[in-house]
Amino acid sequence: MSEHDPTIFDAILAGDIPCHRVYEDDHVLAFLDINPLSRGHVLVIPKERARFMHELSEESAAALGRVLPKLCKAVMAATGCEHYNLLQNNGAPAHQAVFHVHVHIIPKFEDDSGLCIEWDSGSLEDSEHLTQAIREAIT
Numbered sequence: 001m002s003e004h005d006p007t008i009f010d011a012i013l014a015g016d017i018p019c020h021r022v023y024e025d026d027h028v029l030a031f032l033d034i035n036p037l038s039r040g041h042v043l044v045i046p047k048e049r050a051r052f053m054h055e056l057s058e059e060s061a062a063a064l065g066r067v068l069p070k071l072c073k074a075v076m077a078a079t080g081c082e083h084y085n086l087l088q089n090n091g092a093p094a095h096q097a098v099f100h101v102h103v104h105i106i107p108k109f110e111d112d113s114g115l116c117i118e119w120d121s122g123s124l125e126d127s128e129h130l131t132q133a134i135r136e137a138i139t
């Protein structure tokens, strides 16, 4: 699917296909991931149609941020998980498959089900220039 086509989340938002809805307000919908990485894997999406986080309005971003802690708390209470990852992919090379902004809440359990990450970290280089470049790019 192209990054510009309507996505399956548009169909869910329109009520054209079902989802296991766990939360909804004026700006946000949350539902169970259909192919969960672990029990209780939830997707939280803005109702605004935006492909990537950097395209999202401040209003929708704020609405997402406002509900995340209570949704995490609810997933913990419902599943008994004590640990979890939040994942938010932007772009196909960054493992985004559905081009509508979404945040994954992925419980991590003792049996190691959940998100598995190979964290191949490097050392910080060019830090002065990079810090300045990012500061100046903030609009």
Ligand code: AMP
Binding pocket: 008, 019, 032, 033, 034, 035, 036, 043, 088, 089, 095, 096, 097, 098, 099
């Ligand atoms: P991402 O790789 O970050 O774009 O993740 C997209 C997620 O959407 C995957 O975890 C899918 O399992 C999930 N997904 C795709 N279609 C549906 C659907 N109809 N209902 C619930 N989750 C879905």
